[in-house]
Amino acid sequence: MRIAMVGTGFVVDFYMMTLGNHPELELVGIMDRDPDRAQKIGARYGVPTYASLDEVLNDDRVQLIVNLTNPASHYEVSRAALQAGKHVYSEKPLALDLEQAKELVVLARTKGLELAGAPCNSLSASAQTLWRAVRTGVIGRVRLVYAEMDDGMIPRQAHHTWNNWSGFAWPAKDEFEVGCTLEHAGYYLTWLTALFGPATKIEAANRCLLQDKGIELSSNAPDFSVALIEFEQGVVARLTCSIVAPSNHGITVVGEEGVLSVEDCWFYASPVYLQRVNPKSGALEKRRGYPMLRGEEWLARYHAAVSEMDFARGVAELAGAIREGRPCRLGAEFSLHVTEIALAIQRAPGGVSTYLTSTRFDPVAPMPWAK
Numbered sequence: 001m002r003i004a005m006v007g008t009g010f011v012v013d014f015y016m017m018t019l020g021n022h023p024e025l026e027l028v029g030i031m032d033r034d035p036d037r038a039q040k041i042g043a044r045y046g047v048p049t050y051a052s053l054d055e056v057l058n059d060d061r062v063q064l065i066v067n068l069t070n071p072a073s074h075y076e077v078s079r080a081a082l083q084a085g086k087h088v089y090s091e092k093p094l095a096l097d098l099e100q101a102k103e104l105v106v107l108a109r110t111k112g113l114e115l116a117g118a119p120c121n122s123l124s125a126s127a128q129t130l131w132r133a134v135r136t137g138v139i140g141r142v143r144l145v146y147a148e149m150d151d152g153m154i155p156r157q158a159h160h161t162w163n164n165w166s167g168f169a170w171p172a173k174d175e176f177e178v179g180c181t182l183e184h185a186g187y188y189l190t191w192l193t194a195l196f197g198p199a200t201k202i203e204a205a206n207r208c209l210l211q212d213k214g215i216e217l218s219s220n221a222p223d224f225s226v227a228l229i230e231f232e233q234g235v236v237a238r239l240t241c242s243i244v245a246p247s248n249h250g251i252t253v254v255g256e257e258g259v260l261s262v263e264d265c266w267f268y269a270s271p272v273y274l275q276r277v278n279p280k281s282g283a284l285e286k287r288r289g290y291p292m293l294r295g296e297e298w299l300a301r302y303h304a305a306v307s308e309m310d311f312a313r314g315v316a317e318l319a320g321a322i323r324e325g326r327p328c329r330l331g332a333e334f335s336l337h338v339t340e341i342a343l344a345i346q347r348a349p350g351g352v353s354t355y356l357t358s359t360r361f362d363p364v365a366p367m368p369w370a371k
């Protein structure tokens with residue numbers, strides 16, 4: 001499928017360096033509102049550049065737009081792409097406003113187009129292995145999940161020195177103004193919703209613990225949030241996000257007969273561990289590795305370069321769904337539901353907020369090699 005990328009900021013290298021894992025994707029060109037930045041990326045990767053978004057949308061060769069713009073521009077760019085008859089894969093979230101996100105889903109449906117959203121780490125070997133273990137009843141009925149998306153004391157680190165491979169600085173101002181919840185909660189919300197289906201209720205609280213981030217900001221989003229998420233299946237999950245607490249990207253799934261855990265959802269091959277409940281004592285037995293699924297190995301030269309995250313896999317999943325005429329595992333309703341949960345956590349007022357979800361999605365299929 002022929003694709004174009006709109007937005008060539010910090011994240012673009014992660015997509016460009018994993019695009020080679022998916023030869024079915026043909027990158028026609030790239031565009032950015034900063035033409036110098038686009039030219040630099042184009043020269044680095046040998047990709048043509050567009051002068052404007054209109055030029056991208058008027059290119060009949062382009063079938064799918066990969067929206068890598070700033071979150072504040074996600075809605076505008078995705079809407080324009082859909083109106084132009086292009087399928088869309090958007091970085092997270094679909095929009096910063098739930099009604100705008102819903103509008104995109106309706107527009108895609110009306111136009112007969114496909115819309116999907118990042119992140120795609122629910123398609124990883126780790127997520128699919130964990131999911132298969134849950135489906136097959138390895139730990140019995142799941143009751144509780146602890147998921148952590150804590151990134152360390154980011155505002156006090158030397159983030160001004162962080163550059164991607166193309167030399168672009170980590171967008172600290174955008175990150176702090178958008179907030180860690182909208183930036184990173186999706187990495188586990190996609191796992192949780194794929195495993196347990198739609199959420200029905202979210203009880204959430206958030207705080208801005210570090211008012212001074214060391215740079216001038218027009219707004220200061222919460223840098224810590226915690227949510228209690230209830231799912232239709234009866235599972236309850238606690239999700240924390242912060243850029244204050246020590247780095248922890250682990251998940252623990254507690255069943256009546258044991259516990260499954262993964263240390264880092266960002267690493268697509270992070271091992272899955274199992275602890276069974278001793279039927280006599282009721283105590284947890286020693287942790288041991290659970291057999292990992294290896295249905296999609298990747299190329300070694302990309303493996304190390306992107307910290308074991310295949311960003312382009314989501315684009316390939318959407319393109320495959322379009323080609324095969326099947327539901328996308330990251331499709332519009334699924335991505336909308338994930339967006340709704342993240343926004344509910346982000347927008348929780350002081351104290352604890354209770355939110356009832358308004359969106360649903362059909363069950364997500366596991367990857368073919370994970371069944």
